[in-house]
Amino acid sequence: MTGYDLVVRSRRTVTPDGERAASVAVRDGRIVAIGAYDDALAAAEDIDLRDLALLPGLVDTHVHVNEPGRTHWEGFASATRAAAAGGVTTIVDMPLNSLPPTVTVDALDAKLRAAAGQCHVDVGFWGGAVPGNVKDLRPLHDRGVFGFKCFLSPSGVEEFPPLSPSEVRSALTELAGFDGLMVVHAEDPALLAEPVGPTYREFVDSRPGAAERSAVEQVIRLARETGTRVHILHVSSADCLEPLAAAQAEGVRVTAETCPHYLTLAAEQVPEGDTAYKCCPPIRSAANRDRLWDGLASGVLSCVVSDHSPSPADLKVPSFAAAWGGIASLQLGLPAVWTEASRRGHGLADVVRWMSTQPAAMAHISRKGAIKVGNDADLVAFDPTGVNTVDAARLHHKNPVTPYHGHLLKGAVLTTWLRGRPADGVPHGTFLFGEQ
Template sequence: MHDLVIRSARVLTARGFGAAAIAISDGVITTIEPVDAVLPARTDITLPAGQVLQPGVVDTHVHVNEPGRTDWEGFASATLAAAAGGVTTIIDMPLNSIPPTTTVAALDLKRQAAAPQATVNVGFWGGAIPANLGALQPLHEAGVFGFKAFLSPSGVDEFPHLSPAELETAAVEIAGFGGLLVVHAEDPAVLDRSENAGGTAYADFVASRPDEAEDAAIARVIDVVRRTGVRAHILHLSSATVLPRLAAARAEGLPITVETCPHYLSFAAEAIADGATAFKCCPPIRDEGNRELLWQGLENGVIDFIASDHSPATRELKLGHGGDFGLAWGGISGLQLSLPAVWTAARDRGLPLDRVLAWMTTATARFAGLDSGAITVGAAADLVAFAPDETFTVSVDALRHKNRVSAFDGATLFGRVHTTWLAGAVIFAADATGASARPPAGQLLRAR
């Protein structure tokens, strides 16, 4: 007797989309059978026509901000937003919480905050800052998934960036225990040369963080990887000009991976109005030609996957400076919308849903070393019923994020999440009415 059977005319397995029945017991997929197979179960569900059954999204780049800046976001709101967007696992960045996750004690505080609130599974990145170099291994042994470093100022004083010499020191240390270095790659010297007076002109904001800043910083990371052998990952790639450099590093066999984000794949600078600080992020959203080259980078494998870089703040910090890009907080709130946003942009380019899901489920899970992101026997039943042909218009009032601000407000997107299951239990249902019991708690994850 199975706990649950889900049947659908379109289930994404290793063979692609096809009709199947998925049987689940004790939170794990126990068998995959033909859609009409006889499978005794306590609950047997057939998805309506138009809904596909897919793995839950694994989002490896989320800023939850708790503890310390919980008015920006928190584990309760962030993980509810994740579930509503078909995301079943997030990995939390070490800033902008206070304290940042740069010590084992700070990691323990994160876990204490997340444990009673998490609707989805939550893992944690550690941070590499000047003050904790030489003391990173205890965090590694405590289960962080790797170490985030900035090469330029992070925007918060408690998480300073690494100098070139400090980056090398961190890389040697992390390579020594087999860890992973993840990098916000913008060169501070280029940013200093490009600094301007700010203001409401979006073009001026982009000019203050030019392609050259990413190119120079990524060149430095590649050199460090070559010298130290550290595994490194480039976060939120915005500039396509660096793709040939990254392709050459791959051809050389260097252990370096790359992500980009839904906002870089969805928007273009030409369509961003002056004063529209909801679109501010660092590095910035660039022009339409750059966006198309990022899509090419995904298709040809130079870019490995897509993560949200959900980086919320209060409405006042984001919108309260009269449209001045120099003063507004830089970050896009996109966790709940990442799947439909990417699917909408991919659909416009004739790309199939299984390609999108590979970039947001299988590849991200593999990168994090997780046994999730796929519908296969023995995997956790972290699943989503998704209607790829349904459309909806984004309203910030319908979002589960704590501060309902989003660059996607007013956009019409394809793809509606109807149901999200975590370990076989419903954690989100679009058609739920009235009061419901608190969803089952997500698990706190440790890197292996």
């Protein structure tokens, strides 16, 4: 066997060793060789990107698909089509806001049935940890979820209630028995309040950075006591960086992520009444944003993932006190982050590490996250100099609501390959399951 199914060449191939000129050879959906840019290789298809970049497919471990149950908010067909258009070849679906939430094996099976035949990218699943379902955690793990999500404060949907500190300890103790992973929405409910009015400032004041830091400190203490792996979701407050850095230096098994909207948007720029910008925890100040970038550069924050949490436009009423909180951005994460990262002196290798390699490593998703021999041939042709103005109506998200509407973003996804096949509108994604 000397021929390949596909060869993709680029003078800007981003590999684990950095950016270099290379050819990537694919057979049976896997990367089987990486050679010099001008290697003579026999292949059914040979594509030369020249000076366009070749990236590994992104891995987005924080996506709310919402199907079944709230499929009018989003669904597997629309979400995964948007993912592919944005250079994301793997998503991990959150256990809410679907109905039923993924807190039992039966609920996971219902989600698998709903998603079957619809997926344009590969899809894995988180389970949920809610009051009373400790007995369901091991069966869900054995069924292949990549870990479990819990809230410390109300989630916004009544069918997915938060855990008390004692319930978090019980769940972590259970997970420690099989080296499971808990991913945590960390806001301390004791430090949250109802907004006193409809403005953005009043909304941010109701969810202060101190609530995030307090919750992160609680989770770190419990992780230290139980030895369980924990991951802090969507860090918006840079005040969390200090306890996270100290815990990581101590050897506590804690990692953390942030999101494109916290890295690219700022509270000072939020138009009053434009609740497409509302999310929990909230977008904070430009000075806070700078500190989050420092957290990425230092490695305290390891992942950048979307927290794609869409809703219909009628739930985004023009009151920050009353509107649904969630950012829709699955298709836009790569250009949004690249726009700001390149301005701050970061390279494509940094973006790939934050948005592909480290999310895959955090969730223990094998064969994803890097252009290397043996991995799935999930590849992205990316023009780092392309410029586009976002038109929400032209995105593949089910509902045309995003705070990026009208924003000028740098970088364009030209082609996405999933296991060596173009993501060309025909669903050929597969389900991914965690290793037992």
